[in-house]
Amino acid sequence: MKKLGAVVLAILVLGGLGYYIAILQMSDVDETLYSIDIDKVRALATSIEGPLPTKINTEAPVGIEFPGAAVITGWSWSPHKLPIYAYQVMYPDGHIMIDAAMNEEQADLGGGASFFDAESYGRMTAALGSARKIVFTHEHYDHTGGAVAHPDAVELLKNQIVLTDLQLAYPENWLGIGFPEDALDEYEPLSYDGMMALAPGIVLVEAAGHTPGSQIVYVRRADGQEYFFIGDVAWTYAGIDQVRTRPNLVSRGLLGEDRARTHAQVAELKALEAENPTLAIIVGHDAPRTGNQIASGLLGNQFE
Ligand SMILES: [Zn+2]
Numbered sequence: 001m002k003k004l005g006a007v008v009l010a011i012l013v014l015g016g017l018g019y020y021i022a023i024l025q026m027s028d029v030d031e032t033l034y035s036i037d038i039d040k041v042r043a044l045a046t047s048i049e050g051p052l053p054t055k056i057n058t059e060a061p062v063g064i065e066f067p068g069a070a071v072i073t074g075w076s077w078s079p080h081k082l083p084i085y086a087y088q089v090m091y092p093d094g095h096i097m098i099d100a101a102m103n104e105e106q107a108d109l110g111g112g113a114s115f116f117d118a119e120s121y122g123r124m125t126a127a128l129g130s131a132r133k134i135v136f137t138h139e140h141y142d143h144t145g146g147a148v149a150h151p152d153a154v155e156l157l158k159n160q161i162v163l164t165d166l167q168l169a170y171p172e173n174w175l176g177i178g179f180p181e182d183a184l185d186e187y188e189p190l191s192y193d194g195m196m197a198l199a200p201g202i203v204l205v206e207a208a209g210h211t212p213g214s215q216i217v218y219v220r221r222a223d224g225q226e227y228f229f230i231g232d233v234a235w236t237y238a239g240i241d242q243v244r245t246r247p248n249l250v251s252r253g254l255l256g257e258d259r260a261r262t263h264a265q266v267a268e269l270k271a272l273e274a275e276n277p278t279l280a281i282i283v284g285h286d287a288p289r290t291g292n293q294i295a296s297g298l299l300g301n302q303f304e
């Protein structure tokens, strides 16, 4: 009996340790892993001549739901809503899209959509079609799916879609939802070192971590308002505010993230925001925060 007691105790201890590592463990931030030179970003933002963006619209045509414990290390298991946003950067004479959400079938791959708004998805599809450029915060299908599933996907890829070499380097990250391979054969991805200007007022800043192809999209509006579109560096703003990442089980186990670098990124974003309080950090899947940013006029609530 004594032996059985010891075995049970060992199982409980190991189980507890496993749970702790999988769900609760957070290390200290290694700040040497990531930094953004904001002065350099600002200089690049005006390095391409032309009028700056006047307005940025957003909509989430689709949403999913995860347990909170999967979203942020240390959160409860109760369900947490994750709407899937895309963004339209308006210029006086056209627009650029950041991300493309996904459709209802694609959402089934990750457990199904918690909502799908066909009218909103239709507006996004039209906005993708007429965009001057389409750029992605990263290669995951909840950010690229709407472009992949677009009726003119191959034409978009030829003329408007800007994918980086790192976004295409690891096809497994597309989880089977990608552009036709023969169309990609002729595609020349963007390659840059650290950061590059994409268009007047828009700068791409490398942010490998969540995925190898992750990048932060900086936008400067004509009135001086600045934005960081961070995609999935954190799924909700609390990740930045609390300087916490996804738990090991999700981060390392399911997503294959560089969790330490993602941790350094949320710390850097928090520090940049403290130094630049008007800088608007736009998070990929945070309904209350995005709702507030719409209410305050930082974002418009419908694609045009
Ligand atoms: Zn992602």
Ligand SMILES: [Zn+2]
Residues within 6 Å of the ligand: 140, 142, 143, 231, 232, 284, 285
């Ligand atoms: Zn995402």
